[in-house]
Amino acid sequence: MNSSNRRMLVSLxxxxxxxxxxGGTLARYASEGTHITLVCTTNGDAGTVDPKFMNGYKSIADLRTAEIHCAVEVLNLSELILLGYRDSGMAGSYDNEHPDALFAAPLQEVVERITRIIREMRPQVVVTFDPYGGYGHPDHLRTHEATREAFFAAGDKTRFVEHLHEGLQLYTPQKLYYLTNDRRWLRQIIRVMPLLGADPERIGRNRDINLREIAAHQFPIHARINISAYSKTAQIASECHASQISGFGMPRWIGALRSLLETKKDSYMRAYPDAGNQIREQDFFEGVTLD
Ligand SMILES: [Zn+2]
Incomplete structure (x- = not known):
């Protein structure tokens, strides 16, 4: 199949x-010639960063913007679109209430912006978080909601008609996937953690991640993307986010244990077309018509 007409929108x-x-999935599709647009809805400016990483940066948003540009280069993505909302922090935190936070923005404003991007770039495949946002982070939930709605709005002539007056065309992508984890490895990790003196209900840089709760949210897995040839690239991209992997952070802990326990595949639920529990795909572009 000619990859050059493949377009994928990834909204995180x-x-x-x-x-x-x-990272492995993105590196793989980029290397196969897929045009990948990465939308990142927030600047990641909540949460804590060790002051040593702030050298040369005016704000956490500046630092994390530089980090994502680094990762986009390593992963060789075609385009990065930062929507520029403020990170909403975890549920109930001060950052949730901030007027610039994604969580405080009208949902329809976010839907409109993502719908516009879909109508402009016309991706066959759209990928976002699962309905639990991986671990319940308010920004992940909101990004999931807005992206899901935009997926269907882009082809609906009653939605955001101003786009059509500007000359954009209606467009419905062919497939919608949710990034989700196979919780089997997570259950194993939870079993091991107390033996290592770690509390599975309070992990992460801000001790706000409850692995038991995450393990309880299992979504069907319809596509397993083999990333064995790309895990090194994903690792290098992860290292761009140095401010997020220092200390007792989720990524390093989970990353290390996960690499011991897991096969080299990323897992996704296919939300559209509806797949029930029946399908097993190895490629997002299976059955996709290219223009
Ligand atoms: Zn996140």
């Missing part, structure tokens, strides 16, 4: 979601 929330979450 923070600088680092692309590398920690699906």
């Amino acid at each position: 929330a923070h600088p680092d979601d692309e590398s920690f979450g699906m």
Whole structure:
């Protein structure tokens, strides 16, 4: 199949979601010639950063923007679009209430912006978070909601008609996938963690991630993308996000244990076309018509 007409939109929330979450998949599709547009809805400016990483940067947003540009280069993605919302932090935190936070923005404003991107770039495949946002982060949930709605709005002539007056055309992508984890490896990790003196209910840089709760949210897995040839590239991209992997952070812990336990595949749920529990795909572009 000629890859050159393949277009994929990946819509995530923070600088680092692309590398920690699906860096291998992105590296693989980029190397096969797929045009990949990465949308990152926030600047990642909540949360804590060791001051040593702030050298030369005016703000956490500046630092994390530089980090995602580094990762986009390593992964060889075609385009990065930063929507520029403020990171909403975890549920109930001060950052949630900030007027510039993604969580505080009207959902329809975000839907409009993503719909416009879909109508402009006309991706056959769209990928975003699962309905639990991987681990319940408010920005992941909001990005999931907005992207899912935009996926269907882009082909609906009643939605955002101003785009059509500007000359954009209606467009419905062919497939929608959710990045999700196979929770089997996670259950194994949870079993091992207490033996290592770690509390599976309080991990991450901000101790706000509850692995038991995450393990309880299992979505069907319809596509397993083989990334064995790309895990090194994903690792290098992850290292661009140095401010997020220092200390007792989720990524290093999980990354190390995961690489011991997991096969070299990224897991996705196919949300559209509806797949029930039946299908097993190895490629997002299976059955896709290229223009
Ligand atoms: Zn994130």
